[in-house]
Amino acid sequence: MSILVVDDEFTNLMILERLLENEGYDVVKAMSGEEALELMEDPLFIETLDVVLLDVEMPGISGIDATRLIRKRFGLDELPIVIVSGRSNEEDIADGLDAGASDYTTKPIRKTELLARVRNAMSLKQAIDARKRYEKVLQEDFDLAQKLQQSVLSANIEDEDIRIMATYIPSKKLAGDMYAWYRISPQKYGIILFDVMGHGVSSALITMGMSSILFELVHRIGDPAKVLEELNKQMSRLFPGDETEIYFTAVYLYIELDEMKLSYANAGHPPGLLRMGNQIIPLENTGLPVGMFEDSEYTSQTIDLVSPGCVYLYTDGFMELYSKGIDEGISAIRELIQEQGPAIHQLIQPDQSDDADDLCLVTIEIN
Numbered sequence: 001m002s003i004l005v006v007d008d009e010f011t012n013l014m015i016l017e018r019l020l021e022n023e024g025y026d027v028v029k030a031m032s033g034e035e036a037l038e039l040m041e042d043p044l045f046i047e048t049l050d051v052v053l054l055d056v057e058m059p060g061i062s063g064i065d066a067t068r069l070i071r072k073r074f075g076l077d078e079l080p081i082v083i084v085s086g087r088s089n090e091e092d093i094a095d096g097l098d099a100g101a102s103d104y105t106t107k108p109i110r111k112t113e114l115l116a117r118v119r120n121a122m123s124l125k126q127a128i129d130a131r132k133r134y135e136k137v138l139q140e141d142f143d144l145a146q147k148l149q150q151s152v153l154s155a156n157i158e159d160e161d162i163r164i165m166a167t168y169i170p171s172k173k174l175a176g177d178m179y180a181w182y183r184i185s186p187q188k189y190g191i192i193l194f195d196v197m198g199h200g201v202s203s204a205l206i207t208m209g210m211s212s213i214l215f216e217l218v219h220r221i222g223d224p225a226k227v228l229e230e231l232n233k234q235m236s237r238l239f240p241g242d243e244t245e246i247y248f249t250a251v252y253l254y255i256e257l258d259e260m261k262l263s264y265a266n267a268g269h270p271p272g273l274l275r276m277g278n279q280i281i282p283l284e285n286t287g288l289p290v291g292m293f294e295d296s297e298y299t300s301q302t303i304d305l306v307s308p309g310c311v312y313l314y315t316d317g318f319m320e321l322y323s324k325g326i327d328e329g330i331s332a333i334r335e336l337i338q339e340q341g342p343a344i345h346q347l348i349q350p351d352q353s354d355d356a357d358d359l360c361l362v363t364i365e366i367n
Contacts, residue, residue, distance in 0.1 A: 003053060007084070008059060051079075052080070054083050054084065065099075082104070083101045083105070154180045176197070176248070188222075188254070195317075197245070225265040225286065225287070228252055228265050228267050232267075250290055265301070266286045267298060270314060271283050272313040274303065274312075280338075314360060316329075318359050
């Protein structure tokens with residue numbers, strides 16, 4: 001436990017050093033604010049420093065000014081500073097605390113009081129260090145969870161007959177948007193995009209849970225409506241009753257290239273847009289969000305495809321880039337599709353997403 005003691009009077013330094021060392025503390029001395037600040041430039045010294053005891057009245061940089069300078073580098077929640085001053089009026093104490101001191105004690109030094117304040121400062125530093133260790137472990141867990149979440153996102157497909165691409169910018173490290181596609185047979189593909197209510201850990205866990213069952217589900221069931229109904233049953237098993245409000249919007253496509261057909265079901269998701277020539281067909285809602293009601297039912301719609309064509313799927317975060325209103329947002333995306341086609345991906349920049357929502361765009365080109 002290391003304490004930096006700063007006082008321009010040698011006698012005071014010796015007294016403080018003796019008191020603190022007798023209590024088992026490691027003491028580093030400085031006779032000016034300048035010397036203290038210079039010591040604190042050393043990263044190795046900072047790693048072992050727990051508390052600063054700082055005299056107020058010193059030539060050059062005063063204790064108050066030194067406190068302000070230290071606080072520019074280390075917040076109140078990073079390093080405790082105890083001011084030791086010969087001044088005891090309310091204004092001086094307020095000045096010290098306003099400058100960033102964690103505590104304030106007065107001279108002449110009273111051993112019992114000083115050691116009690118040092119113990120309090122040490123307890124604060126131990127709590128700070130414990131919080132930092134916890135945050136480090138938490139960050140490592142978040143980083144691992146992020147890698148796991150990204151690992152289940154499907155890679156782009158660039159085949160002769162079909163090209164599937166995604167652009168995804170999460171608002172936070174763990175997000176609620178999820179996409180996946182599966183080659184069910186050489187000419188059949190299952191494609192899903194969903195958006196879990198909320199963000200962060202809870203949303204990410206739901207996306208991971210749903211992704212774990214999708215492979216078996218889409219290979220077993222061809223009808224998009226039945227796929228969504230199975231996902232809804234799974235959500236009802238995970239979150240039974242009405243005590244939770246956890247759900248996600250989703251759109252699932254089943255593309256048969258050999259038959260040139262597209263079947264889809266939409267669970268409360270922003271309507272995908274299918275462009276064939278100059279025609280743009282919306283893939284409208286065919287049911288409520290997954291997990292909202294236990295007995296939700298969905299219907300599938302089938303569209304005959306004409307090559308070349310392209311399907312555009314997106315989450316509401318992408319739509320909100322262009323308008324806060326749903327209708328205006330869809331109209332804006334229609335215009336972008338007509339102007340840019342699949343090159344619309346190039347318009348999305350990493351800094352466009354904010355803390356409000358995730359941003360996801362999936363395009364399926366059919367050649």
